[in-house]
Amino acid sequence: MYKAVLVDDEDFDLMGLQRLIPWESLGIDIVFSTNKPLAVVDYIRNHKIDILISDIKMPVMSGLELAQLSLQLHPGLKTVFISGYQDFEYAKQALKLKADGYILKPVDDDEIVATLQTVVEGLDARPKEEGDASLEDFEFIRNDFLLHLLEGTIDDVTLTAFLRKYPIEISFHKAHAVIIEVDGTAKKGKVTEADSFEHVFSLVKDYAADRAIGLICRLSPNQIGMIYTGEPDQLENGLNHLLDEIRGKSSYTVTIAYGHLAEPISCLPDSFREARELIACKMFLGKNRIIPPGAPQQLVVKETKDVNAILDQLFTAITDYMLVQICDVIEELFENVRGYAEPGKVYHFSTHVISRLEGYLNTAGESINSLTDWKDGGFADVERFETIDDIKSWLRRTAFELSEIMYMKKQKRTWKLLPEIECYVRTHLSGEITIKNAAVRFAYSPNHFGVLFKEQVGMSFNDFVVKERMNRAKQLLESPQLKVYEIAEEVGYNSLTYFSRTFREMFGMTPGDYRKQG
Structure with missing residues (x-):
C-alpha cells in the first residue's frame, strides 16, 4: 500500500474524497487527512509518504507551497492537485513542479480514480534499488520492512537481500504479533494529535528496546505494531507493565491485542491477522486493556428483543x-x-x-x-x-x-439553584464570569446550563451578567468619589470605551451623562 496525505481546507470536499474514492482497491492508504496545511508540514517531517493530494488555494499556505516543501523532504513524492480555480497560472505553476495530476472541482470520481491509477503505476515502475538509503531514511525503510513481515508480503529472496543490506536483527524463530491502539482517537481518516501519538510511540519503542522483547513499527496514525520475541509465558505480564507505563507517562491510554504464538515464524502473518480481528473487539470489550486470543468468547449473545x-x-x-x-x-x-x-x-x-x-x-x-x-x-x-x-x-x-x-x-417549577447562581454572578462582577465557569461551578455542561437558565430567567446567561453589571454600575455612579474608569473595572470591564458603549446601549446615555442628571 502506498501512503498518501490528503489536504483540503473545505471540510465537505475533504470528507467526500475520503469516503467516495476506493482508496484500498487503488493500493493507497490515506495515512493523514486534514484541512490545515501546516499540520501536513508537521506530519511529513516525521513520516515518509508516497503521494500528496492537495487543494491548490488554501489559507496560510497554498497547495503549491506545501508541495514544494514536501518535495524537498521527499524528492520522489507524487503530487496531485485539486482546484476550483480554472486559472492558467495555477496549472502553469503545477506543471513547473512536475505535478502528476491536476483536477478541477467539482471533482469527477472517474477522473480522479484514473489519475490515481496512473500515479500508482508510476510508483510501481520505480526501480527497486535506488542507491543506498541515508541514515535519515533508514527508520522509514525499517518500518515498511517490519510491516511487510507482519502482513506476509515479503518473499524469502527479498528478505535475504534486505537483511544483507540493512542491519535489522531478526534471529528469532517464534513470535507473537501485537497491535497497540491509542485510545481516544477518531475514526475514518482522522488521527490523534501527532505529538501525542509520537509520545506514546516513543514510550513503546523505549520499553521494547530496554527489555529486548521485540521490534515495533507504525501501522496507522493511531496504531503501533509489535513483533514480540520475548518469552511467551511473560507476554501478558510484559504487556500489562507496558499499559501501566503509558498510563503513568502520558495523558493517553492504549488497548492492546495479540495473536497466538507464531511458530515457525512463517506463521507470523496469521498471528497478525488474529490481532487485527481482536483489536476490533475493543468496541464490545472496552478499551484501556489487553485483548488476548479467545476474548471474544466472553461475548454472550442474548435473545434479540424488539x-x-x-x-x-x-x-x-x-x-x-x-x-x-x-x-x-x-x-x-x-x-x-x-x-x-x-x-x-x-x-x-x-x-x-x-x-x-x-x-x-x-x-x-x-x-x-x-x-x-x-x-x-x-x-x-x-x-x-x-x-x-x-x-x-x-x-x-x-x-x-x-x-x-x-x-x-x-x-413549570423554579430551578432550585437559581438563587445561588444569581448570587454567584453578583458576587463576582469584578472578575471574569463565563457560562463555562458557571456551569462547572454548579455541575452542569455549558449547553445544558444555558438552556435551563434561559428557560427560567427569560434571557441568556451572558445577557443576565451584562444586565447585573450595568445595574451595579448605576449604583456606583451615584458615588461622586469614584471615577468612571474605576467603576468600569469594578464591574469587570478593562476597556472604558467598551463599558461606556454597553452602558449607553442599555440605558440610552453615557455613564457621564447619567451621573450629571443625578
Whole structure:
C-alpha cells in the first residue's frame, strides 16, 4: 500500500474524497487527512509518504507551497492537485513542479480514480534499488520492512537481500504479533494529535528496546505494531507493565491485542491477522486493556428483543423523568448489539437509535439543538465513539438532559439553584464570569446550563451578567468619589470605551451623562 496525505481546507470536499474514492482497491492508504496545511508540514517531517493530494488555494499556505516543501523532504513524492480555480497560472505553476495530476472541482470520481491509477503505476515502475538509503531514511525503510513481515508480503529472496543490506536483527524463530491502539482517537481518516501519538510511540519503542522483547513499527496514525520475541509465558505480564507505563507517562491510554504464538515464524502473518480481528473487539470489550486470543468468547449473545419496543420504553422514561429507568432501558437496548461481528453494525444500530430519538422529540415539539454534544455533530459523527460503553455513556447523558428540560417545562417549577447562581454572578462582577465557569461551578455542561437558565430567567446567561453589571454600575455612579474608569473595572470591564458603549446601549446615555442628571 502506498501512503498518501490528503489536504483540503473545505471540510465537505475533504470528507467526500475520503469516503467516495476506493482508496484500498487503488493500493493507497490515506495515512493523514486534514484541512490545515501546516499540520501536513508537521506530519511529513516525521513520516515518509508516497503521494500528496492537495487543494491548490488554501489559507496560510497554498497547495503549491506545501508541495514544494514536501518535495524537498521527499524528492520522489507524487503530487496531485485539486482546484476550483480554472486559472492558467495555477496549472502553469503545477506543471513547473512536475505535478502528476491536476483536477478541477467539482471533482469527477472517474477522473480522479484514473489519475490515481496512473500515479500508482508510476510508483510501481520505480526501480527497486535506488542507491543506498541515508541514515535519515533508514527508520522509514525499517518500518515498511517490519510491516511487510507482519502482513506476509515479503518473499524469502527479498528478505535475504534486505537483511544483507540493512542491519535489522531478526534471529528469532517464534513470535507473537501485537497491535497497540491509542485510545481516544477518531475514526475514518482522522488521527490523534501527532505529538501525542509520537509520545506514546516513543514510550513503546523505549520499553521494547530496554527489555529486548521485540521490534515495533507504525501501522496507522493511531496504531503501533509489535513483533514480540520475548518469552511467551511473560507476554501478558510484559504487556500489562507496558499499559501501566503509558498510563503513568502520558495523558493517553492504549488497548492492546495479540495473536497466538507464531511458530515457525512463517506463521507470523496469521498471528497478525488474529490481532487485527481482536483489536476490533475493543468496541464490545472496552478499551484501556489487553485483548488476548479467545476474548471474544466472553461475548454472550442474548435473545434479540424488539428494538422499537425498547425505544418506546426509553422515550416514556425520558418524558416521565424516570432517570433510573432510563439507565435500565439503555442497558437493555444495547444488549442487542453484543453479538454483532463488526463495529460497523454497531454504528449503524446507534444511528438508527438516534434517528428515532430525533423523530420522537420532533413529535413532542422539543428541540435537540441545544444539547451538549449536538452542536458538534451529534450522532452524525457517531464514529468518534470507540466502544459500546462510550455510546451508552453519551446516550445516558443526552437522555438525562432531555428529561430534565422536559420535566421543568411540564412542571413549570423554579430551578432550585437559581438563587445561588444569581448570587454567584453578583458576587463576582469584578472578575471574569463565563457560562463555562458557571456551569462547572454548579455541575452542569455549558449547553445544558444555558438552556435551563434561559428557560427560567427569560434571557441568556451572558445577557443576565451584562444586565447585573450595568445595574451595579448605576449604583456606583451615584458615588461622586469614584471615577468612571474605576467603576468600569469594578464591574469587570478593562476597556472604558467598551463599558461606556454597553452602558449607553442599555440605558440610552453615557455613564457621564447619567451621573450629571443625578
